[in-house]
Amino acid sequence: MAKTKLDILLTDVRACRLCEPHLPLGPRPVLSAARTAKLLIVGQAPGTRVHETGIPWNDPSGDRLREWLQMDREAFYDESRIAIVPMGFCYPGRGQGGDLPPRPECAATWHGRLLAELPNIQLTLLVGQYAQRYYLPHWYGSITENVRHYADALTHNLFPLPHPSPRNTLWLKQRPWFEHAVVPALREQVRKIL
Numbered sequence: 001m002a003k004t005k006l007d008i009l010l011t012d013v014r015a016c017r018l019c020e021p022h023l024p025l026g027p028r029p030v031l032s033a034a035r036t037a038k039l040l041i042v043g044q045a046p047g048t049r050v051h052e053t054g055i056p057w058n059d060p061s062g063d064r065l066r067e068w069l070q071m072d073r074e075a076f077y078d079e080s081r082i083a084i085v086p087m088g089f090c091y092p093g094r095g096q097g098g099d100l101p102p103r104p105e106c107a108a109t110w111h112g113r114l115l116a117e118l119p120n121i122q123l124t125l126l127v128g129q130y131a132q133r134y135y136l137p138h139w140y141g142s143i144t145e146n147v148r149h150y151a152d153a154l155t156h157n158l159f160p161l162p163h164p165s166p167r168n169t170l171w172l173k174q175r176p177w178f179e180h181a182v183v184p185a186l187r188e189q190v191r192k193i194l
Contacts (some may be wrong), residue, residue, distance in 0.1 A: 006035055006117040013089065013110050019103045022092070029089035029106075030056050033118060037083035038193045040115075040124040041065075042131040044163065045088030045102035056084040064164035065127070068183050069190055081194055083118055085111065087130045098167060102130050122193040125186075126153070128163035136160060144175065150182055159186060 003011075014029050030046045041057075049059040057065055057076070066076050076082060088102025089110070111134075115121070126132045132146050133139060137156055140146050146153070146160040153160050162168055162178070172178060 004035065004117075006033065006114075009110075009113055009117055013114070016089065016106075016110070018105045018109060019090070022103060023090050024093040025051055025091050027090050028054060030054055031083075031085050031089055031114075032056055032077070032079045033083035033085060033114065034079045035117060036080045036120055037118055038081060038120050038122045039190060040083045040085060040118065040121045041127060042124060042135065043084070043086045043127040044130050045086050045099065045106075046091045047099060048091060051091035056086070061163065061165045064166075065161075068161070068164065068186060070187050071190075075194075083121065085114055087134060098165075107134055122157060123189055124158050126158055126160045128161075132160050144171075147178065147182060150185065154189070159189060161186070 010031070010033060013031060016029050017027050020027050025048070028046075028051050030050055043057070046056070047059055047061070050056060055077070056062070062076075066073065069076070086102065086106075088106045090103065090106075092100040092103055094100065124135065126135050129143050132143065135158060136146060136153060138152065140149050143160075143162055147162055150160055161182075162171055
């Protein structure tokens with residue numbers, strides 16, 4: 001079977017060495033996509049476990065995200081339905097407060113070309129501040145306010161979410177409205193398209 005434009009592009013992304021000098025573990029771009037995907041998940045960047053396995057969201061953050069979505073691993077990793085394109089494709093390294101931000105080269109170099117090859121996307125989950133700052137048409141001043149105003153973003157087929165990292169457990173505990181109002185709305189939106 002002949003390779004599609006997306007197949008060739010994914011091969012190019014996975015071979016990318018653009019920011020190799022800045023990557024403590026070396027390049028290992030991690031993403032997943034197919035032209036038929038209807039849901040796009042834009043997160044931050046792989047952590048060390050994802051870097052080791054090459055499987056996106058293969059860590060406790062992914063477990064929590066799948067819980068929010070009420071989705072098992074098999075459904076979550078069905079690239080024919082769900083594309084996973086983080087802001088940074090490789091592990092960026094560690095900083096004082098956790099992992100470093102995603103490298104800016106990835107989104108600038110690859111996102112436009114990738115999204116052009118994903119014509120069936122009906123909803124994009126913007127997980128964390130880097131995805132939200134890049135894609136939200138309006139920044140409400142904080143992750144909390146972006147998430148609180150998720151209905152505004154839905155008019156653009158976007159859904160802002162906090163990062164599901166265990167480091168954000170306190171954030172979640174302090175904002176019970178997220179579990180009571182936002183998570184059910186998220187599940188409803190995902191059910192509509194999948």
